[in-house]
Amino acid sequence: MRRVVHLRDAVCVLGRFPALAGATLDVDAGEIVLLQGPNGAGKSTLLRLCAGLLPLQSGEAEVLGRDLAGDARSVRRRVALLGHGVGLYEELTVADNVAFWAAAAKAGTGEIDAAMTRVGLAGRLADVEVARLSAGQRRRAALAVLLTRHAELWLLDEPHAGLDAQGRDLVDHLVATAAEAGVTVVIASHDLDRATALADRVATIDGGVVAQLSDGGRARRDEAELTSAG
């Protein structure tokens, strides 16, 4: 299996604070990995490091075959990050935003309608300014932008936060579909029941390091399927 993320003793610094103090993690293609841990543990930092947005202070880090120590920028276009901030222009409509980000990423404009339909924002909501949307609707818009990127690695930072049950189901559905298609997904979430059931593996982050690794619901389901089929 191709290794999509490889971190060994990665140290990442924010200002003068060592947000990641030696994280070690390997993720293979098509896997869904959940990052859980207390606030301030370093989950967001780990995701942003993998996106190529943060410089590596020391240790090894390789994402999608690219060494982050040497050339973090080349990885950026190939990943998709759903961060705490939705990354949308408040003054523009949903449709404007998706169109802009698709043009910026040089993705086809034919994808825009399809993406908005999949997140349930086609129709009336497409022409509403982002500033007037609810938090859940903004998250959906951000997901639409994410879909148009056709990235091989999804990095989702608390995708369930602020969404109602329907919204969370949508996120799970998108993640599961993507993973079936071979996309690798790393999720940081506090919604542990839902996210653990979704994930292949669960990594516990604490104090800037990966403290513990365990299996998630998807891995056990696959195992169960294999044992019952075989």
Next chain:
Amino acid sequence: MLADAWVIAAKDLRIEWRSRVAFNQLAPFALVVLVLFAFALDSQQTVLAEATPGLLWITILLALVLCVQRTFVTEGAPGLADQLRLSGLDPAGIFLGKALGVFVQLVALEILTVAGAAILYSTHFGSIGLLVCAALVASVGLAAAGTLYGALLLGVRGRETLLPLLLLPVVAPVLIGATSAFQAALGTGDVTFDQAWRWVGLLAAFAVAYLLAGIFAFGPLLEDT
């Protein structure tokens, strides 16, 4: 690079179109400043008419500071900086795009301000060609320098007060050059047309210098934690 610039400029202008900040706030601001100058300088037409070039350009410079702040405030929404870096847009293209957006708004403001001055200060227009040329070239330089400093101060504490402090001294040559050119175009002061065109040359040099500086510096500038 140019294609990316176009995407960014279109986005900025669309934001302006929807929010109409320049239209609703900057334009009236420019007119208010013109009126304030009249209060400060004694409304006798002779003084105002002589000083018109200088007053016009000071008004434009103040509007430039606000315009630059505005264009970078829209980039301040949470998560935008990250997404911009992830998008793969060429940083030089982002610079040119934002500078183009500022340029268009600045030119619109200039048209309005000159019209305002024409009415309020009873200006007499000599050479329109020189006027337009000088204004356009000066605006390119102002937009480039403004965008560069606006980006430099992204995320810096106290940037609202730092921007004027850093930007205005740097664009002082544009003030001198544009004012002198306008003096020739409006027939005030004693600048000849030859001299005025030399000033336009200086404005062009400034514009080129800061466009190049922006193209090279924007990449490193976008890379922050």
Next chain:
Amino acid sequence: MTSIDTGLGHPRTDVEPTRVAPVGTSSTATRILGVVTLALTVVGLAYSLIISPPDANQSNAARLLYIHVPSAIVAYVAFGVTALASIMVLWRKTEVWDLIAGASAEIGIIFTSLCLATGMLWGRPIWGVYWTWDARLTTTALLLVLFVGYVALRRALAGTANRAKWCAIAGIIAAIDVPIVHQSTNWWVTLHQGQTVRLLGESEIGGTMLFSLLLMMVAGMCGYVWLLIVRFRVGYLAERVDESAFDEAIAQRRAEAAEQKQASTQRPATAPEVVTTSASTEVD
């Protein structure tokens, strides 16, 4: 950006730490230089203020020029050094150049202010006004403002990881401006007022006066170099202090994890479900 493994875990990501070794701000070399500077300044002032004859046209007011001209030269040298160091920061990416740029700018402010102040004091008796818009004065005034803006930026960015790079860019863009400012104020002045006033009017400068001037120039340059070295060292030591704090920070961060673990094993009833029900556990 290459990852920097200094073994000390340096927190700055935009420049490499320098290997220069001073542990304090003085050393034999700077002590000697300091004494030389002091001596030169005292002798220079003696010559300027007492020994050299009063100018035929400007009498004693001309003595101010012995301070004004050297400080102007030093001010522009300081600016040049800041600009050059800024380019080097972006090219070589070492900490030395960043510290030099900052130190030179601060010293530049001192000398530019001195230059403008003595210029104004001189202008009052000679021209009748404290200020006049000639090309040199205007450019120097603008230079002061550019310096102040640069230092303000450094202060605002203090403690952030990319300060060196951003300040270097700011320094270079300000530097691009200076020749443009100079040329434009030159044209502007000749347009409106005629040529820049020659400082000494009709007099020729020679003999003792020339010697005093040269002496003060050398004293000024020595003073600049001495201040630069001392300020550089202060900056260097400040960086080292920050660096050692970084190792503590890493240790503390890891201790957090240990504490959390302790705390959670001591709370059996309220422990999160995942910890007690995971199927297999591998400690990494």
